[in-house]
Amino acid sequence: MPDSSSPPLIATAAPELADRIRSAGARATPARIRVLALLTSAPVPLSHHDIEAALGDASLDRVTLYRVLDWLVASGLAVKRADERRVWRFTLAGGGQHHSHIHFRCDGCGRVYCLDAPAPVPPVMPQGFTLAHLELDLSGRCADCNRSGSGVR
Amino acid sequence: MPDSSSPPLIATAAPELADRIRSAGARATPARIRVLALLTSAPVPLSHHDIEAALGDASLDRVTLYRVLDWLVASGLAVKRADERRVWRFTLAGGGQHHSHIHFRCDGCGRVYCLDAPAPVPPVMPQGFTLAHLELDLSGRCADCNRSGSGVR
DNA sequence: GTATTACATGCAACAATGTTGCATGTAATG
């Protein structure tokens, strides 16, 4: 285990997670530790459903998971955002250098394309605001839908 | 009532709407006409719920409304997009010069702020794609949440 | 004007997702 400094630790031991939870002002319960551990090791944002599935047999109560996730977000340990299909997805806060790609959603067929273009320049933030994530969402009609011309005026 | 030319007609007569529906390849039923009329006159994107409410007593069946809206989108007469609270909102296609403002969502409290900044330059679209709408979504922590520091690492 | 028929509608039932209240369990504290 080299590199005992810096942010991007990958495997985080349970006691350390428990401490993080406690210093955020709550009890270090198995539920919170397990969810936090999952989010810590997940390479991509997880949905409520993903987490339930990942916890397997000994899954938490659905309601408890909702509450754990809400608490994680409220306490600033995690962030939640809607994906392109409007499903909430959760990530560890600060873990985020998601290469902010650009999404194009077709108004005809609903498909989502990931465009490979440079990220737009972030605007100046108002006093006191901190910017963590940036996403450009485009919509219109994709080549397929334009070609088949389904109902275009 | 001057100005008998140009796009931005506001009140559209039912027969005209019926024609538009028929030329999109479907039957001009009361349900479709009423919904299309609503969308035509609405100054802002409407949710499923808005439309049900606006239709009042003689509202359509919930399922029918879903199907009408889906058809409108599939046929290209309308577009649907998720608002910042993940609710589907529908607008007439082509009606759209929504001043594309920029949204900032706070990861702490969930509030959404509308920033007043210039819209980003649209990227080059792939062959055959047409761009209708563009939206920049930012997230992070707002001034309030940063100040009260609820749980920030 | 009437008959035909494919397309639309309404209803019932269901599925997925999210919320609330309350009794019980347990992590933290002394």
Added chain:
DNA sequence: CATTACATGCAACATTGTTGCATGTAATAC
């Protein structure tokens, strides 16, 4: 080890969206 406030699990409910099927009706042909 006892206490207790906080967390959990359960049941019930709310909202949003989907599917199958019987019935109604817009468009077309007659």
